[in-house]
Amino acid sequence: MSITPVEQLFTVFNETALIIQEELSCTYLEALAETGENIFQESILQSDELSELTVKRLKKSYDSIRISDFSKEDIRKSFQLAILKGMKENVQxxxxxxxxxxxxxxxxxxxxxxxxxxxxxxxxxxxxxxxxxxxxxxxxxxxxxxxxxxxxxxxxxxxxxxxxxxxxxxxxxxxxxxxxxxxxxxxxxxxxxxxxxxxxxxxxxxxxxxxxxxxxxxxxxxxxxxxxxxxxxxxxxxxxxxxxxxxxxxxxxxxxxxxxxxxxxxxxxxxxxxxxxxxxxxxxxxxxxxxxxxxxxxxxxxxxxxxxxxxxxxxxxxxxxxxxxxxx
CATH class of the missing domain: 3.40.50.150 (Vaccinia Virus protein VP39)
Incomplete structure (x- = not known):
């Protein structure tokens, strides 16, 4: 079964946000903002606060995609799905x-x-x-x-x-x-x-x-x-x-x-x-x-x-x- 670009990108946003959330004890939405920034900057900005193993796991996930290969709409939709997931946990x-x-x-x-x-x-x-x-x-x-x-x-x-x-x-x-x-x-x-x-x-x-x-x-x-x-x-x-x-x-x-x-x-x-x-x-x-x-x-x-x-x-x-x- 082939996976859509939106699903592929959502998986990376979601997996990496969960890793950061657990390691930094922050909310999913805070972690999502951090991981999005990492993908944009092409570096792991929190590496001082993360274990070596976590940095490796994040890097592996980030390396599975190139953000420039995705359309603006695919990026928007996959990021939106991750935000919606985070909002369900913490609804205002x-x-x-x-x-x-x-x-x-x-x-x-x-x-x-x-x-x-x-x-x-x-x-x-x-x-x-x-x-x-x-x-x-x-x-x-x-x-x-x-x-x-x-x-x-x-x-x-x-x-x-x-x-x-x-x-x-x-x-x-x-x-x-x-x-x-x-x-x-x-x-x-x-x-x-x-x-x-x-x-x-x-x-x-x-x-x-x-x-x-x-x-x-x-x-x-x-x-x-x-x-x-x-x-x-x-x-x-x-x-x-x-x-x-x-x-x-x-x-x-x-x-x-x-x-x-x-x-x-x-x-x-x-x-x-x-x-x-x-x-x-x-x-x-x-x-x-x-x-x-x-x-x-x-x-x-x-x-x-x-x-x-x-x-x-x-x-x-x-x-x-x-x-x-x-x-x-």
Whole structure:
């Protein structure tokens, strides 16, 4: 039975991460970041802390592959599988990875709406870098510089290793994305928004969407922060909860969007992708207001079928195509 490149690479990531995890008594995800860095640097960076036998075992496993023989997508998928394995052991609710099919769809939309050959892309909640690199991999002929922000130390380390292995030019900032940012303006934003309340009321008070009382929704603040750091006319692609406009803070969001942006589309993702109805999400497309920005004749509203139904998905993509030609 032949083994796929993804399986082959996953086996190396997994085996070597387990060896490092055991020897250094760290978590699987920490070990995965270490082993990914070793593969990228082509040396065993922890050799001072490891036994001679362990170094030999690692070397044997690393020597079984050449990372340059693998495509960016194969690297991304195999690293993602290893991350998912690590997350199962140590689950935190806001560390959910964006499903691949959704990443592909966001990549398709970015490719459509941002036809420029060179542009700057921002993900203010980059996590492990999976969504950002999925989007970049789908546009191999474009020259994309990316910026990723992430508060979690482990996730940003995985993100950085992930980007290095795939040879993507991404700048990473390890910080609370809702604090002041010192980054260049982006042409477009993609983000699977962290949902929930933002605990820092003092910082939230600096945003137009701050709640009148109690904590403000973090996902609202992420939308506002993204809007501040994207150029006039730039597009924003957010993965948002389906109930985005039904919360008690929704009127603030409505007001804000009306003032600063033009709504281009809302694509409801198939229920089958999510564990339960309450977890279901949509892709929300906004365009920041600017001189030549006109609202579309009608907003692109799509209910996506199950993504395994290829013919139905093709039909929807045709519909999106038609809408784009008519409105752009």
């Amino acid at each position: 609710p806001n560390h959910q990875m964006t499903p691949d099919a959704v990443g592909m769809l966001v990549g398709y939309l970015v490719d459509k709406f941002v036809p420029e050959k060179s542009f700057r892309l921002l993900d203010p909640a980059v996590g492990t870098g999976n969504l950002l690199t999925t989007v970049m991999n789908q546009q191999p002929t474009k020259n994309i510089e990316a910026i990723g922000l992430e508060i979690d130390d482990i996730l940003i380390k995985l993100s950085y290793v992930n980007a290095n292995l795939q040879q993507h030019p991404i700048q990473f900032f390890n910080q609370d994305s809702l604090e002041p940012l010192f980054i260049q303006e982006a042409d477009a934003v993609v983000s699977d928004l962290p949902v929930g309340y933002y605990p820092n009321d003092v910082r939230a008070a600096e945003y137009e969407m701050k709640a009148d009382q109690g904590h403000t929704y973090a996902h609202h603040l992420f939308i506002e922060q993204s809007m501040r750091h994207v150029k006039a006319g730039g597009y924003l692609f957010f993965i948002v909860p389906n109930g985005l406009f039904e919360s008690e803070q929704a009127p603030k969001l409505h007001e804000y969007i009306k003032e600063y942006a033009v709504m281009q589309g809302l694509l409801q993702l198939p229920q089958t992708l999510f564990k339960n109805k309450n977890a279901a999400k949509s892709i929300f497309i906004l365009q920041k207001k600017g001189e030549d920005v006109k609202p579309p004749k009608q907003v692109l509203l799509v209910n996506l079928p199950s993504l395994s139904k290829t013919a139905e998905v093709e039909k929807i993509l045709g519909k999106i195509d038609g809408w784009y030609k008519e409105n752009k």
